[in-house]
Amino acid sequence: MISNRELSTRRRIVFCEHIAFVSQIEPKNVNDALNDSNWIVAMQDELNQFTRNDVWFLVPKIDDINIIGTKWVFRNKMDEDGNIVRNKARLVAKGYNQEEGIDFDETYAPVARLEAVRLLLACACMCNFKLHQMDVKSAFLNGFLNEEVYVSQPPGFDDHLYPNHVFKLKKTLYGLKQALIQWYERLSNFVLSKGYARGTMDKTLFIRKHENDVILVQVYVDDIIFVSNNNTLCEEFVVAIQREFEMSMMGELTYFLGLQVKQLKHETFLNQSKYCFNLLKKFKMEDCKEDATPIATNYLMDADEASQPVDSTQYRGLIGSLLYLITSRP
Numbered sequence: 001m002i003s004n005r006e007l008s009t010r011r012r013i014v015f016c017e018h019i020a021f022v023s024q025i026e027p028k029n030v031n032d033a034l035n036d037s038n039w040i041v042a043m044q045d046e047l048n049q050f051t052r053n054d055v056w057f058l059v060p061k062i063d064d065i066n067i068i069g070t071k072w073v074f075r076n077k078m079d080e081d082g083n084i085v086r087n088k089a090r091l092v093a094k095g096y097n098q099e100e101g102i103d104f105d106e107t108y109a110p111v112a113r114l115e116a117v118r119l120l121l122a123c124a125c126m127c128n129f130k131l132h133q134m135d136v137k138s139a140f141l142n143g144f145l146n147e148e149v150y151v152s153q154p155p156g157f158d159d160h161l162y163p164n165h166v167f168k169l170k171k172t173l174y175g176l177k178q179a180l181i182q183w184y185e186r187l188s189n190f191v192l193s194k195g196y197a198r199g200t201m202d203k204t205l206f207i208r209k210h211e212n213d214v215i216l217v218q219v220y221v222d223d224i225i226f227v228s229n230n231n232t233l234c235e236e237f238v239v240a241i242q243r244e245f246e247m248s249m250m251g252e253l254t255y256f257l258g259l260q261v262k263q264l265k266h267e268t269f270l271n272q273s274k275y276c277f278n279l280l281k282k283f284k285m286e287d288c289k290e291d292a293t294p295i296a297t298n299y300l301m302d303a304d305e306a307s308q309p310v311d312s313t314q315y316r317g318l319i320g321s322l323l324y325l326i327t328s329r330p
Helices: 004-019 037-052 114-126 179-193 231-244 273-282 312-328
Strands: 056-059 070-078 084-093 132-136 166-169 205-210 213-220 223-228 247-252 259-263 268-271
Touching: 037 070, 037 084, 114 213, 114 223, 114 259, 114 268, 132 231, 179 205, 179 213, 179 231, 213 231, 223 231, 231 247, 259 273, 273 312
Parallel strands: none
Antiparallel strands: 056 166, 070 084, 132 223, 132 247, 205 213, 213 223, 259 268
């Protein structure tokens, strides 16, 4: 029998071995990233994904066409314990430069409501079913475009033979206004072609019945969770969707939309400690003292003309994160 001390030591060894292959710092711009070999690998992996999905091709720049800029977004991916496990570099389009009727038309796409996700968790718990999760790699790169869209070459990765060329897109790119609806259309058409029916109230829920068995598939952008009373239906779904799309992980549901999920035999435990910790870290409040009432309720506040103005973008981000924390809590 392995003792807790031995298990803890093994986890530390695995963590120390892995930490050497990922950067612990998120670069603020592409110049910082190009000075870190780990982030260069992450950016090259993203561009390799573009090649595999046949996203674009290089063409000479044409006068009088709208060229949409591109930028890199850098994020450290963490596991459920808060350890950095992967450096993710994503190339996104500057969608605010798009022109309606030229670069895009329809932008609306259905998104699963949190109430629907909680209901699915409750049903799985009551029926003693295990929820599983899949994550589509670079989901938006799978959506087909109906419009002609041109983007600039990725910063730091200009073609040395054709530095003035631009890319013409075959498929959507993160940041484009129509990216979500095109991805949803591609995914939903594929799932429906496999004999599933779309939910009448929730358009992101797909159901397939086979005799006395049923499988439920819930889609939230590029995250897919599914549950069935028959493992064969789950296996068939996994095989089918992995043939069509490149998936990054598959297993029991452990983390979804900021909720940590622990599925036991007759119980399901939910908590948001990881989301709360990331929130404190993001807004640099890890060392702040906790207080039940941070400010007196009858305190009258006057305009402070002498202090530095508040960053409105950061303030809105903080308020939005707190609102999501409240609405998503069990």
